[in-house]
Amino acid sequence: MSYPLELRDVVKRFGGLTATDNMSFRVEDGESLGLIGPNGAGKTTIFSLIMGEHRQTSGSILCNGEDISALPTYARIGRGVCRTYQVPRPFADMDVMENIRLGLMPNNLWQMLVRGPNHDREIELALSVGFAEGDLKRHPAELSMGDLRKLELARTLATGPSIMLLDEVFAGLTAGEISQIAELINQKRKEGMTLIIVSHDLKSLEPLIDRAIAMNYGAIVAEGDFAHVMADPDVRAAYLGGE
Ligand SMILES: Nc1ncnc2c1ncn2[C@@H]1O[C@H](COP(=O)(O)OP(=O)(O)OP(=O)(O)O)[C@@H](O)[C@H]1O
Ligand SMILES: [Mg+2]
16 A cells, blocks of 8 residues: 655754654545644654655655655656745745746646746636735735745645645734635645645644644654644643743
């Protein structure tokens, strides 16, 4: 049986610091998994390892049964895996449309060269994450944190993913923006997208996930149903001691 994503005994050391310590877990097809834990627990490092932005010290990462541990990032994106960043990373001198176009490029390069850019797809993606028509020519410096997070989502959706890794999608957002992003995530779930969502905003996270994994010091402390994980004494201690 293969899974969209599976980590086997993944260790990552940065010098003397062990950021992930023998992490093993699987995500099922169409599942939405919440990854929680205090600051420095290793959540973002897991995403960087899955994307190949950092190379694990040992262990392996499998995507649909194939060991992708040694593949470069673009090849992993080509297998349908993508991520958003905790600190949004738009290209500052490009507008909303142009930023989304960059996400579309690798899959559509040939079509773009032959027929020119497909603005319809860019506009469709921008509107699908909640941008208004009037926002399309805006530059990142003019956008609110909510809009920057929408842009992150649109850029990653442009790569045509089947697995999305979302890092702190709610951080810095107003209540209205949180519900917009939550609605979008729910829509992707309905469409069958496999998700791993990292969030410190546990209240917003809970209704969006099927299962949770709590980490501390690079290792899994508890996993299972959200309420069960939150009731775990080690998880409570990690949150109290770690913030
Ligand atoms: N590139 C790096 N070089 C050295 N140490 C790093 C690097 N990236 C992360 N770390 C360290 O690895 C540990 C895990 O960091 P990570 O960013 O994965 O935590 P996190 O769970 O995402 O935390 P937060 O909730 O604050 O975002 C931390 O101690 C961090 O300082
Ligand atoms: Mg992080």
